[in-house]
Every structure is written in C-alpha cells, then in structure tokens.
Amino acid sequence: MLQLQPDKDGLQIHLGRASQQEKAALMDRILAALSDSDHLQFLIWMSGLEGTLDDVLKDIPTQNYHYDREETGRFFTKKLATLRLWTRHKEDMVTLATYFGALNEGYIHVDVLDSGDEVDISTLPQETLEAYVLPKRRLAFVVEPDGDLLQVQYCRDAADFHAIAAAIHPMHT
Incomplete structure (x- = not known):
C-alpha cells in the first residue's frame, strides 16, 4: 500500500513490503520520473556489513563504482x-x-x-562531503534492515513528488 506523507525533511513515500526485484524496478521507475535525470549521481552508504573490506567487495556484480580505500578503512571495523x-x-x-x-x-x-560535476565524491572527507551533498541532494532511497521496506526521503520538490507518485502508483493523482 502506497502511503504519501510529509515529514520534517520534506516528503516520504512508504512503499510497503517489496521483494529485491520489486524494489529495483521501483527505483528505476522513480529515477525515470525525474526530469533532467541524465545529470544524476549516486552516493550509497551501507552499514552493518560483515567480514573484511575485500570480502565485501569481491562479489559485487558490477565494477562501475568508486570508493576511497583509506577513507573507507577508517570506518570499516x-x-x-x-x-x-x-x-x-x-x-x-x-x-x-x-x-x-x-x-x-x-x-x-x-x-x-x-549534479553534472565530475567530482569523485567517494574521496571527499566526511565534513566536505556533507557540505557537498546537502545542496545537491534531490532525494534519497532508504532500505530498511529487514530488506522489505523501501522509502524515498527528502523529496522537497512538489513536481518531483507527484511525478514519482504517479510513476509508482497509477491511481495517485
């Protein structure tokens, strides 16, 4: 059941329980609904990982990502x-x-x-990163620990919000 609600950071879309494949399809549809989506870039944060950094990275099914090994090593315990x-x-x-x-x-x-910037933001120190991300953030996906809930947060633009809602729920007007 789709739920649209305001929160202190803008608007959230609670999509309810969904499989990994359904979440992937929803993220695709949401991003396709954004205008000028050719200029997007993505910063992915994960916590609660187990094993060494090399263990975590070895089976990732794509190589099209960047990270800073030194910066990551400070947080990877x-x-x-x-x-x-x-x-x-x-x-x-x-x-x-x-x-x-x-x-x-x-x-x-x-x-x-x-942003169309060519900055490799994975290498920015935490303080610089926060200053860089906040003004450029269009929205954020949050996947809950049980893996079943997908949220879209920080969607402050009303046109984006309604385009996204229409894309994921045809009955929404």
Whole structure:
C-alpha cells in the first residue's frame, strides 16, 4: 500500500513490503520520473556489513563504482562496518543497492544528487562531503534492515513528488 506523507525533511513515500526485484524496478521507475535525470549521481552508504573490506567487495556484480580505500578503512571495523560507494550510473546504483540489501542486515542509504560535476565524491572527507551533498541532494532511497521496506526521503520538490507518485502508483493523482 502506497502511503504519501510529509515529514520534517520534506516528503516520504512508504512503499510497503517489496521483494529485491520489486524494489529495483521501483527505483528505476522513480529515477525515470525525474526530469533532467541524465545529470544524476549516486552516493550509497551501507552499514552493518560483515567480514573484511575485500570480502565485501569481491562479489559485487558490477565494477562501475568508486570508493576511497583509506577513507573507507577508517570506518570499516568488525564492530561497525560502513562502506561508501559512488557511481554516476543509475543501473549500477540499483544493482549495488539491491545487492547489499540482500546481503546485510544494516541500513542502506542512497543519496541521489542532481549534479553534472565530475567530482569523485567517494574521496571527499566526511565534513566536505556533507557540505557537498546537502545542496545537491534531490532525494534519497532508504532500505530498511529487514530488506522489505523501501522509502524515498527528502523529496522537497512538489513536481518531483507527484511525478514519482504517479510513476509508482497509477491511481495517485
């Protein structure tokens, strides 16, 4: 059941329970509904990963992503493993999000940035990154730990919101 509701960060779309394949299809449809979607880039945050960094990276089903090994190493410990990947490719973002959604029991957060910049944002230090991301964030996907819930957050633009809602729920007007 689709639920549209305001929150302190703009609007959220709660899509309810969905399989990995359904979530991938929904993310595709949502991104296709955004105007000027050729200029998007994606920052994917994952927590709760297990094993070494090399273990986590070895089976990823795409190579079209960037990350900073040194910056990642500071956060990648056995107690709290956090990984930050960046890509300019929509298909690879969806692949990465659904892959890690099936793999781990932590949150996955995908910032969708509206920018044509060629900056490899995976290498930016945390403080610089936050200053870079916030003004460019168009929306964010959040995949809950149980892997069944997909949320779309920070969708502040009313036209985007209604286009997205129409794309994922034809009955919404």
